[in-house]
Amino acid sequence: MLENWVVIPTCLPLVLRRCHACASERFRTSGKFRVNANHKLIDVWLLALCTGCGETAKLTVLERMNVRSVRPELLDRMHDNDPALAAELLQDPLMRRRNRIALDWDNAWRLETGASDLTDHEVLDISVRFAARIPVRPVRLIAEGRGLSRAEVERLIEEGKLVSAVRLSGKLSGDFTFMLKR
Numbered sequence: 424m425l426e427n428w429v430v431i432p433t434c435l436p437l438v439l440r441r442c443h444a445c446a447s448e449r450f451r452t453s454g455k456f457r458v459n460a461n462h463k464l465i466d467v468w469l470l471a472l473c474t475g476c477g478e479t480a481k482l483t484v485l486e487r488m489n490v491r492s493v494r495p496e497l498l499d500r501m502h503d504n505d506p507a508l509a510a511e512l513l514q515d516p517l518m519r520r521r522n523r524i525a526l527d528w529d530n531a532w533r534l535e536t537g538a539s540d541l542t543d544h545e546v547l548d549i550s551v552r553f554a555a556r557i558p559v560r561p562v563r564l565i566a567e568g569r570g571l572s573r574a575e576v577e578r579l580i581e582e583g584k585l586v587s588a589v590r591l592s593g594k595l596s597g598d599f600t601f602m603l604k605r
Contacts, residue, residue: 426549428568429535430557435510437527438471440480447475449527452513454506457481458498465490467501469509482522484512514556532557536568547603558594561587565601579603 438450450471459466465488468481484501485493500508512518513526532555551564565585566573579585587601 424547426547427537428549428551428564429554430532430551430559430564431535431554432510432528432532432557434531435506435513436531436557437474437529438480438482438513439525439527440471440523442473442475442478442480444478445473445476447473449474450480452482452509454509455504456484456501456509458501460490463490464488465493465498469512482518482524484518510555528557528559532559534564534567545605548600549603550598550600552598553596556596558596560594561589561591561599561601565591565603569603 435452435454438452439448440450441448442450450473452469452471455470457468457470465485466483467485469484471480471482472478473480490498497508519525549565549568551561562573562576562580565571566576569576571579576585580591584604585591585601586604587599589595589599591601
């Protein structure tokens with residue numbers, strides 16, 4: 424029997440970066456952009472607020488670019504403070520590297536399992552799909568999705584009753600499948 428699970432983001436993740444005012448390491452983004460044009464050049468930043476002191480940090484999106492080289496629909500989305508665009512940009516590895524940030528996805532996602540009770544089957548094939556690149560430990564996903572403890576999931580892996588083509592230790596952010604044998 425095949426079961427489909429989906430990992431869905433519930434909000435924007437926290438940005439991990441040191442605050443210069445209070446030494447806190449977490450910033451919350453609301454999806455607001457600051458667009459500044461100087462003649463033919465444009466700068467765009469994604470704004471983030473420190474969770475400790477409320478100081479604003481600017482995450483560089485575009486820097487000193489010619490206005491005509493920016494697609495008009497992208498510029499409109501930035502002017503409209505599109506939260507979906509903010510989520511896309513936070514997922515971009517180049518932007519994260521340029522701004523020297525990391526993302527904290529704790530409490531920013533949920534697992535949709537389809538709410539079916541398939542305990543009477545001998546073998547379950549479960550496909551896990553990620554709606555966004557959210558790094559999560561597969562053991563945690565399986566434990567949450569099947570209502571087991573993480574130690575019990577680890578035991579099932581050791582006994583060979585839970586198998587997958589991908590390594591189940593560490594974190595994954597891409598789609599994978601696994602088989603649970605009773």
